Amino acid sequence: MWPLNIIFMQQTISGEVINLLNTFVVSCTQYTSKVKTSRCVLNNPQVTKALSSWVGTSEAIRLLSYSNSNSEKKVVNEWLAGLIDGDGTFILSKKGYASLEITMEIRDEHCLNIIKNKYGGSIKLRSNANALRYRLHHKAGLLSLINDVNGLIRNPNRMIQLNKICDHYGLIFIFPSKLTYDNGWLAGFFDSDGTISINKTNTQLSISATQKTTQILEPLVELYGGSICIDRGKYESFKWYVTKRETILNIIEYFKKYPSRSGKKSRLHLIPKYYELKDLKANTAPENSLLYRSWKIFYDKWSKFEE
Numbered sequence: 001m002w003p004l005n006i007i008f009m010q011q012t013i014s015g016e017v018i019n020l021l022n023t024f025v026v027s028c029t030q031y032t033s034k035v036k037t038s039r040c041v042l043n044n045p046q047v048t049k050a051l052s053s054w055v056g057t058s059e060a061i062r063l064l065s066y067s068n069s070n071s072e073k074k075v076v077n078e079w080l081a082g083l084i085d086g087d088g089t090f091i092l093s094k095k096g097y098a099s100l101e102i103t104m105e106i107r108d109e110h111c112l113n114i115i116k117n118k119y120g121g122s123i124k125l126r127s128n129a130n131a132l133r134y135r136l137h138h139k140a141g142l143l144s145l146i147n148d149v150n151g152l153i154r155n156p157n158r159m160i161q162l163n164k165i166c167d168h169y170g171l172i173f174i175f176p177s178k179l180t181y182d183n184g185w186l187a188g189f190f191d192s193d194g195t196i197s198i199n200k201t202n203t204q205l206s207i208s209a210t211q212k213t214t215q216i217l218e219p220l221v222e223l224y225g226g227s228i229c230i231d232r233g234k235y236e237s238f239k240w241y242v243t244k245r246e247t248i249l250n251i252i253e254y255f256k257k258y259p260s261r262s263g264k265k266s267r268l269h270l271i272p273k274y275y276e277l278k279d280l281k282a283n284t285a286p287e288n289s290l291l292y293r294s295w296k297i298f299y300d301k302w303s304k305f306e307e
């Protein structure tokens with residue numbers, strides 16, 4: 001029998017660890033590499049079951065690391081699905097060749113490299129355009145990507161395109177579940193179709209995203225706030241539009257957990273400074289004042305990252 005002293009205590013344990021280990025933390029005077037739990041006190045309502053088994057400390061660390069890795073992979077897959085829903089196209093040619101193409105601005109090469117490094121493919125400069133095109137057509141890489149985003153694609157057109165390729169390869173197309181707040185999809189969709197701007201006339205800050213239909217915009221209103229309006233610009237479409245300060249700051253909190261990976265993140269990082277200067281009325285201060293100069297420096301930095 002080990003010469004150990006088990007201290008039973010109420011421990012706050014995340015659901016993630018509970019699901020993995022189904023046990024709780026104990027302390028002992030020695031032989032910490034392995035701990036045998038013979039009985040437990042279930043004071044914490046999160047703890048529903050304890051195992052009477054050998055639990056290796058190194059194994060626990062490995063399992064937790066594996067969980068974190070899986071969680072990060074899930075977030076990246078959701079981000080990728082959102083990006084494809086905005087800027088991507090699944091293609092199945094008449095000759096039966098399947099591929100994926102994603103077109104983004106030159107400044108967003110980093111986004112495309114994330115995808116290329118994981119699945120392969122190529123990135124090329126589009127002729128006569130300030131844009132890059134990523135193309136993935138080799139079967140192994142494409143099947144790997146489909147496996148990662150199947151069930152996460154939400155754009156109706158993209159769902160139809162992906163379904164054709166799934167059918168071509170004998171795969172089952174998976175419909176997406178209802179979008180929830182804690183999902184990386186919005187980050188990817190924002191990186192592709194999102195806009196963050198300051199109105200030059202009234203210096204009103206807004207976050208928006210445009211689509212031809214309201215289908216994938218409506219859940220954004222429900223989860224993140226804002227409203228949907230009709231954009232009567234060059235291409236008539238629908239726009240998810242957010243201007244309320246509290247709502248925008250809540251969206252910034254979302255992006256801290258599910259980061260933007262495009263050049264738009266530069267403007268997201270400047271939003272707290274925008275509100276700080278607006279509270280000081282720096283934008284309406286006399287032009288020869290230091291306060292207005294602070295606004296000018298901020299706005300020049302903002303304009304550097306044109307949408």
